[in-house]
Amino acid sequence: MLTHKNLVMTDALYDYLRRVSLRESAVAEQLRTATAALPNARMQVPPEQGQFLALLVRLMGARRCLEIGTFTGYSALAVASALPPDGVLVACDVSEEWTAIARQFWAAAGVADRIALRLGPARETLAALIAAGEAGSYDFAFIDADKPNYDAYYEAVLTLLRPGGLIVFDNMFLGGRVLDPDDTSESVRAIRALNEKLHHDERVFIAMLPLADGVTLALKQA
Ligand code: CA
Numbered sequence: 134m135l136t137h138k139n140l141v142m143t144d145a146l147y148d149y150l151r152r153v154s155l156r157e158s159a160v161a162e163q164l165r166t167a168t169a170a171l172p173n174a175r176m177q178v179p180p181e182q183g184q185f186l187a188l189l190v191r192l193m194g195a196r197r198c199l200e201i202g203t204f205t206g207y208s209a210l211a212v213a214s215a216l217p218p219d220g221v222l223v224a225c226d227v228s229e230e231w232t233a234i235a236r237q238f239w240a241a242a243g244v245a246d247r248i249a250l251r252l253g254p255a256r257e258t259l260a261a262l263i264a265a266g267e268a269g270s271y272d273f274a275f276i277d278a279d280k281p282n283y284d285a286y287y288e289a290v291l292t293l294l295r296p297g298g299l300i301v302f303d304n305m306f307l308g309g310r311v312l313d314p315d316d317t318s319e320s321v322r323a324i325r326a327l328n329e330k331l332h333h334d335e336r337v338f339i340a341m342l343p344l345a346d347g348v349t350l351a352l353k354q355a
Contacts, residue, residue, distance in 0.1 A: 139343055155180055161210055164238040168205045173231075176204045178277065178303065182345045183211030186275060186301060189350075190215040193299060195272035198222040201255045201286045202278030202303075206235025212275065213244040222248045223262070225255035225278075256282060259289035268292050277303035280320035284327050287351075291336060296355040300337070302327075306347030 140146065157165075157180050168177045178186075190198065190212050196219065203209050203226035213222045226232050232250055239245040251258040255278060274290045276283060283302065290300055307324050310316045328349070331339050337351040 151181060154184075156184060158214065158242065160238055160242040161207065161214075163241075164205065164207055164210060164234075167234065167238075168207065171205070173204070178208045178211075179345055180207075182303075182348070183208055185344065185348075187211045187215035189299060189301065190273055193272055195299075196220040197271045197273075199259075199271050199274040199290060199293060200224045201259075201274070201276045201290070202226060203232055203235055203250070204228070204277075205231050206238055208275055208277065209235060209248055210239060210242055210244065212273070213239065213247045214242060216244075216247050218247070220247055223258075224248050224250045225258045226250070226252060227254060228252075256285050256289065259286065259293065263289065263292055269295050271295065272298050274298070274300045275303070276300060280304065280307070281323045283323055284330070287327065287331075291353060294353045296353055298353045300351040300353070302349040302351070304346045305341060305349045306343075308346060 161180070161183065165177065165180060168174055186208055196217060198212055198216065200209050200212065200222060203224040209222055209224045216222065229252060232252065236245065236250065239248050271293045272295060274294060276286050276290065278286065287300065294300065305324060305328060307321055310321050311325050311328065331337065331349060331351060336354055338354065339349060339351050341347065341349045
């Protein structure tokens with residue numbers, strides 16, 4: 134058995150992490166606070182994860198991005214803020230209600246013109262992008278939506294990415310439920326199967342990070 138060398142994240146250490154590294158715009162902080170009051174607040178990515186996505190987008194010099202699962206728009210705000218002025222983020226979600234909040238904060242942050250919100254089932258939106266000839270044209274994608282469809286999102290997004298493009302998957306630990314043999318829910322089975330598939334999928338280079346609820350990076354092979 135491998136011994137892990139990660140520190141156990143205590144509240145004090147997590148507080149320290151945020152205190153010495155978090156850079157969050159005023160609008161992002163307002164959006165996070167507004168979302169925290171909602172019943173589905175835990176669907177929001179933590180701010181250090183938004184900052185990490187923004188760093189990846191800058192690192193890659195990404196111009197064309199995809200997001201599957203937008204909710205109230207925190208991660209989209211982080212990604213769009215890291216794009217050049219002519220960059221675009223296609224943000225997919227099914228909820229008019231949650232994304233109405235998102236749009237309000239994207240406008241306040243001055244990035245609304247970089248975000249193309251596509252309301253509707255993301256599988257259909259991604260299929261439409263492929264049908265429109267956009268395969269191979271995206272640099273970066275964040276997948277953070279309904280878990281049973283993750284594998285379908287992965288396959289469609291992999292088609293839409295250019296070689297060297299990056300996919301970031303959220304919630305690959307599912308709160309630790311992936312380890313519970315008694316948990317055979319559809320979401321858990323889907324994430325377990327995808328983790329096992331990604332482990333040996335030669336179309337991508339991968340790294341799985343114990344960040345937030347488990348984040349897997351998958352870089353499309355050239
Ligand atoms: Ca998530």
